[in-house]
Every structure is written in C-alpha cells, then in structure tokens.
Amino acid sequence: MVSKAKLYSKLDDLELELKERLVPHLEQAAVGHNELAFCVTGYHSFKQLKLQTDKTMAELVDIGAQILSLQEKLGEPSDGSIAERICWYCYEWSNTGKQYRTSAQGLAKQFLTEIS
DSSP states (O other): OOOHHHHHHHHHHHHHHHHHHHHHHHHHHHTTSOTTTTOOTTSOOOGGGTTOOOHHHHHHHHHHHHHHHHHHHHTOOOTTOHHHHHHHHHHHHTOTTSSSOOOHHHHHHHHHHHHO
C-alpha cells in the first residue's frame, strides 16, 4: 500500500507540472497564437477537428485527470482546482449550444486571470 505521504508528494508534483506547462500554453492562446488551444478529443463533437486536437492540451488534461484521481483517493476536494477547471474550459470552448461561442483567446485570458 502506498503511503499517504507519497500520494501527497505525487499530487504536489503533478499540480506543479500542470501549472508550469499550462500557463505558457494559455499565454500563447491569449495573444491569439492558438485558436485550437482547448481542442481536445472527448470534449467536443466537431468531426472536422478530430485530427486537430491540441496535443499539449490533451497532455495537460491527462495530468489533470491524474490529479483528480489522486485527490479523490486522498479525500481532497477538487472544486475550483486547475485540474477541474481545465476540463470546464475545454467543454466551454466546444459549447455549440451558445449563440456566440467564446474564442480560445478569450477563454485563455479568463483562465489565466483565474489561476494567477
């Protein structure tokens, strides 16, 4: 059985990695250099974008999933965590039910404000 200390250490490492990799990615999107920054398979239903998944964001979503899993194992809340919010932003980017879908640039700016 893995000790809680090891799990907390792993959680801390993953949270640090997520933030360190996410911020530069969002900064690029915030200045308009990546309109597909939130394009991750499983979060959108756009067939034409199936092959245009943002690989960096997909990796970050995977790290977020690991964080959420560890938080659940440790009984830690995930509400409002970067790992939880990254999923929300991917869903929000792909929300076709809205008359005016928010751009990746706008979402990136919003997310950066939220996590800083």
